[in-house]
Amino acid sequence: MENGKIKIIVEPIGKRIFLNEPTGGLKAIIDAGLGIKSVCAGKGTCGKCRIVILNKEKKPASKQEQEILSPDEIDNGVRLACQQIFDRDLIIYIPSSSLSEEQKLQVTGEEKIIEVDPVCKKYFVKLKEANLGDLESDFNRIKSFLKKKYNLKVNSIDYRSLIEMPSIIRNNSLEITVTVRNDEIILIEGKDRTKNNFGLAIDLGTTKIAFLLVDLVTGKTIDSKGVMNPQVSYGEDIMSRLNFAMQSQDNANKIQKVVVIKINEAVSELCRKNNLTHKEITEMTIVGNTAMHHLLLGLAVNQLGLSPFVSLTNDSLQIKAREIRIKIAPGGYIFLPPPIAGFVGSDHLAVILATEIYKKKGNYLGIDIGTNTEIVLKSKKVITSVSTASGPAFEGAHIKYGMRAAPGAVERVLIDSKTCIPSVQTINDIKPVGICGSGILDAVAELLKAGIINRSGKFKADSDCVCRDSKGEFSYILAPSGDGNRRRENSNILEDGKHSTPRCGEKDISINQKDIVEIQLAKGAIRAGIEVLLEHADISFKDIDKIIIAGAFGSYIDPKNVIDIGMFPSIPLRKIRQVGNAAGVGAKMILISKKQRINAERIAKKIRYLELAEYPGFNNHFINGMQFPAPDEII
Ligand code: FES
Known part of the structure; x- marks a missing residue:
C-alpha cells in the first residue's frame, strides 16, 4: 500500500x-x-x-x-x-x-513496393488416373507433374498432407492444388485454389502484437489487427518476464501458452472477418526482440536473463507452426528472422530492412522507441546498433497517472505560458482518465517551455502554477477533477502578498516530480544511446542527414517536443521522419519476398552491436542526457 x-x-x-x-x-x-x-x-x-x-x-x-x-x-x-x-x-x-472500448494500437507503417515472390506458392495439378499399367504412387505422379508443367523439383511432403492426400485427390476428380515451400509440399487442397494463398506478418512486441494479413498472390495487406501482449500479466518489462520464466518450467510453459493462445485468437478473428480458413494461411513471419522470440518458442532463457545476456541462436529459424500449437495450414511454417545480439532482435532487423537504412548514403539514424529502445546508425558503410533501457515510462508505467494509449488517455498537451492553464486532448475525446506516453512527453516539454520546471527538471518553488500533493510534493494539474482551474481558485494570497501553494485535488490528473524524473531517465537513456553511436562513428549530430522514427509510440509523438526536451539532438524538423510500424512492414517484406528474406539474413550479419554497458563514457552521456536544454537551446 x-x-x-x-x-x-x-x-x-x-x-x-x-x-x-x-x-x-x-x-x-x-x-x-x-x-x-x-x-x-x-x-x-x-x-x-x-x-x-x-x-x-x-x-x-x-x-x-x-x-x-x-x-x-x-x-x-x-x-x-x-x-x-x-x-x-x-x-x-x-x-x-x-472492455467496452479497445486500446489504440498502431499496426501499419510506410510500405515500399517490392516484387512479390513468396517462399510458399500454390500450383494447380491435374493428375492422370492410375491403372494397372501405370502404378506410380500418388506423390510420384504429383512430383512428375510439377516438374513437367512448372519445372519445379519437389522432394518431400508434409506428413499431415500425406495423410489427407488420397481422399483429396479422389474426391476432386484428380484436380488438386499443392502448396510448395522450397522443395516440400506443405498443403494439398481440392480443385484450383491457386488464388487463395495467404500469410501473416507478425510484430511480436513486449507490449503489443501487430498482425498483418497478407495476400501472397498480390502482396497486398488485406487486413490488420493489434492486440496487447498478454504476457504483460507476467511483467511489464522484458527482465521481469524472463525472471518469471526462469523460476520454473511450469512458468515458462504458462508464459508461452498465453501468447500462443492470443496469436491463435487473432488468426481466427482475421480469418472469420475475411472469410478465410486457417488452412489458407500457409506461412507466418514473426519478428520480435530476443526475449519475445525465445519465450514464444519455449526456448531456455536462463542464459538470456543473466549477464552477459546471450541468445540461443543468431540464425533464422523455420519451424512447423503446429510444433508450438499455432493453427494455420497443417504443414504451414513460421519463419523467424535472426535475432541480432543481446536483446536486440529481429524486430530491429525488420526496421532496418523496411526503412532501407542499410543502403542509405550519408548518416542515418533509425530509432524504435519502446521499453528498450533500439537505435541504429548507418554511417560510412557501417551499420551499428545499440539497445538502451529507456524503461516503460512512455508506456505509462511508473508514472502516477500514466496508462497506455487507451480511450480517455491524455495524448496531447499545450500549456499557456502566460496563464499556465493546460489544454489537453484525450484519445476518443472523452473525459481524461490518465496520461499516455505522448501526453507525458508533451506535458514535460510544455512545462519546460512555460518555465514551470527548470533545466534540471525541478518544479520552480515560486511558481504559482503548481500545487502540492498530500505528501507535500509539487505537482502540476493537467486535468482538474472539477470544472475550474484549481490552481487559480485555491491559490491563497498571504499577508505579504505572496501566494501559498494550493493543495492538489485527490482526483486531479497531475504530473509530479517523480514523473518528470522518470521521463528524464527514459530520454537520458535514448539520448545517451544516440551520443554513443555518433561518438563511435566520429561524427556529430550536425552530420545527421535523417532521423527515422519507427514504432507505434514513435508515430504519435510530436518531434518538436522530442527535440525540446533534448531526447534528440537539435536538428531541423525536416530531417525527422515518422514511419509507423516499420517492424511489421519488414516482417511483411520477409513474408512476401524470397529476395528480401535473403537480404534480411545478409543485413543481420553486417550489423555491429555495441554493448552500452561496456562503452566508456556511457554514464556521462546518460547523466548529461537527463538534463533539459537551456531555453536558448530550444528551437
Ligand atoms: S456480472 Fe458483473 S456486471 Fe454483470
Missing part, C-alpha cells in the same frame, strides 16, 4: 488506481474512467465484467461467481469485478472481451 492507499494496477493498459478505502471492484474500475462491460449493472448475472486477479493469493470465488464462472476460470484467477471488493493492493487484468 502506498501512503495508506490501496493500489490497483490494471493491465494490460497499465493504469494505476489509488483507493482510500475498500471499494467494490466494478465501481473502482468505472470511477477510474475505464470502460468495462456491466450489462446487468453489477448484479453478478451477466458475466460480462470478468477480470483476472494476477496476485498469487486469491480470495475464494463467491457463490455468485461459482455459478457464472467455470471451475477452470476460477482456478486461473478469473473473477467478476462486480463481486470483488478491492481491499488490498492488487494487479488485475481486464481481458479485451470485458
